Amino acid sequence: MIDTIRVASTEITHRHLTDAIPDGPWQDWAARLIPTLTLEAVIAWLDTGQPDPEHAAKRIQHAIHGVIRAAQPI
Secondary structure: OOOHHHHHHHHHHHHHHOOOOOOOOOHHHHHHHHHHHHHHHHHHHHOOOOOOOHHHHHHHHEEEEEEEHHOOOO
8 A cells, every 4th residue: 555655656746846857867766755755744743743833834845845956957
């Protein structure tokens, strides 16, 4: 079940990254990392008492954009 979710999440993320990151190993890296980062960020947020709930999604979005920027050509 987990592998199925991981594969589906990676495929969906790949589709959303096509305009931001050229096809290749860095796009693959970002497509694998972003779903994991998102899930872990939400779990960490829950585990730390759900701080600043009105801004939590924006903070997670910033982390995701950091991965996208890191994967873009230098």
